[in-house]
Amino acid sequence: MKILVPVKRVIDYNVRIRVKPDHSGVETANVKMSMNPFDEIAVEEAVRLKEKGKATEVVAVSIGPAQAQDTLRTAMAIGADRALQILADGDIEPLAVAKILKAVAGREAPQMVILGKQAIDDDSAQTGQMLAALLGWPQATFASTVEITEDRVLVTREVDGGHQTLELTLPAVVTTDLRLNEPRYASLPNIMKAKKKPLESLPVAEFGVDTSPRLTLVKVEEPSVRQAGKRVQSVAELVDKLRNEAKVI
């Protein structure tokens, strides 16, 4: 069984995000970039399935600028067998990503696509769902366990109020949640091997997908700073403030 794992290059989760002065987006120049943490979990899960003998090949794919090669090498250092880079500049919205991935799935014919439930840069949480719809495959989102049996996959999902277990027929799309696994540290031999694993680069034009944005970004702003709390002397004062200052009652 072949598993396709789409990975995205995003601002490192440790970086303090700064909004550009003209509010057109967030500052990315000179900022550390890493693999989207949910995608790292997806790669780890795919590699574990391979190590358990459930999968035969893990292919990582990334749509983005040339530097996304680093992200793909990271995926291969964790254990992906090869990588596919689709060169595209600028913002590619989830629908376009899903369409490109559909075309990739057509080429690669995987039995399963495992991807992060969302990317931590724009938090859309749409790509996996759209991809499943476009492919006409079953989907299980926010997975906390993934188990493969014969031609099916059992996925436990974290939902409000507990866990839900779904059984899907393969091929299927699975998106990962935080508790699915803890990604490993890449070992030195694997970092070195990753440099020699095959990485194919293709221009996005080859996939015939219209990647022009359908949304217009109006303005990006920093979250407003939380006001310091105030201590009130009496219940009457509290009620007064809630009514006249906060205007919530």
Added chain:
Amino acid sequence: MPTYKAPLDHYRFLINEVFDVAQLARLPGMEDFGPDVISSVLEEAARLAEHEIQPLNLPGDAEGCRYENGTVTTPKGFKQAYDRLCGGGWTGLTAETRYGGQGLPHVAGTAFEEMMSSANMAFGMFPGLSQGAYRAILNHGTDDQKDLYLPMLASGVWSGTMCLTESQCGTDLGLIRTKAIPAEDGSFRITGSKIFISAGEHDLTENIIHLVLAKLPDAPSGVKGISLFVVPKFMPVPNGNAWKAGTRNGVRCGSIEHKMGIKASPTCVINFDEATGWLVGEPHKGMRAMFTMMNAARLGVAMQGLGAAEVAYQNALTYANDRLQGRALKGPAAPAKPADPIIVHPDVRRTLLTIKAFTEGARALSVWVGMQLDIMHANPDPHAKQEAEDLLALMTPVLKAYFTDAGFESANMAMQVYGGHGYIHEWGMEQFVRDARITQIYEGANGIQALDLVGRKLPQNTGRLLRRFFHPVQQFCESNAADPTLAEFVVPVAKALGKLQYATVTVAQKGMANPDEAGAASSDYLRLFALVAMGYMWARMAKGATEKRPQAGERAPFSPARLRTARFFMARVLPEAEMRFRQVMAGGKSMMDMPADEFAA
């Protein structure tokens, strides 16, 4: 709780913009290790250091090591972290691939040592000492010894120690009393007591390989009568393609020391009682073998000094931005707050920048010197090899003494930024100071490094080693002096170099007539030397920070912060060279004239 982020950006800058690290990948056997590979390796090293090793630092200090009945227990979490290090291949980072190592360049190795030391100096000593043992056997052992011990040390399954010190001798190893008696089977029976042995006993590995200095029955007295032996805690027995620990050898840990810092690193009394050992290298040539081990170890200790300064700086910087106290002298900088963050105060800035100028300059120096190690090992051209070896020999005492002196001073200054809170355990700052202090003492006290520089390295091959340093600095200054953007950095360095050259001639001449003169000048001379080397590094970094290169990726190499720090270095750190020059030139009479009894008068 203190935090730590590995200085990856700084390493990338040094690797890509300042030094031609790419040249290493052109050396035979190193083709796989271009700057991009080194970067990925450092990135993963950073993750390990930040997430797995650093969190154990403060609790490890509070818990310390425990001694009971000859066994030593390391603090909670150490074993798991150590196993993770081994699992990832990190214990064999620079070890030869034929012995199961990863064969990475030493440049990556020194960077890794800095990260380990910042994250957790006590923890980093375990793999650090194994490295020393590995190098000694690699360079002086027999083929059988190499085949047996090197793979076990590179994989981290076994660890190593260096057993030099005895109660009556630390610096002067000629006084060693531990005896080695030849046995009929070609091995030796080792008997004696060693003290202060780091990682001498612990619970991280199944076997511990001691490298022990001892005297043969027919040994001449003094340092010319010392031999080196390998003495395993458990006798190795074959186990398929590898080895495993067999019966217990006559090696026992008598106690561990209660000490100022690195409390999670056991400092052991190790008693050898007719323990079986094997000679490493030739009889009576143990000091030479030990020096191979110590040269690598001295660079490792230098990186400990730098590592302590770096982590202390990072935390002091955060604190200086958070702590509100007083107002900026020219009026409030944060009027909405009850007070300004203390980073507005000139004296706090002076403190922070003094540390920053040290850590970045020292890191550059470590990359430059680390590259010499790689050139020495891998370059087939004997001339290039010799040049690298000379420079390395010259710079090792300079780096060891300067990085650890300035490293300790830096940790201490960083603690000052915290005011009273710096004195309190839970903030972690006082631990950095306590931990850093030993680096000035072990692996040859810093006074001994200065003597090594003045007494051994300066006169060697009629000053050939010195020329390996003077020439590139001079050349750099000459070829960049006309560049208007670089003149402000190049001119002060050229002047300081002139002073250093003048001081060198004086020390050499006076020292020839009267060795006390060389000894009296040595520590100040070493500092003067280090400051010139740092100036050279800052000038090169200023150059790297101003030149835009076409192959630079999205990371703009231009960095105003680096130029500003370079300016601070020239204005506020380099002037110390003037003072050191005058101290050197003042000669030793004022200290040698004083009769010993008058010191108490």
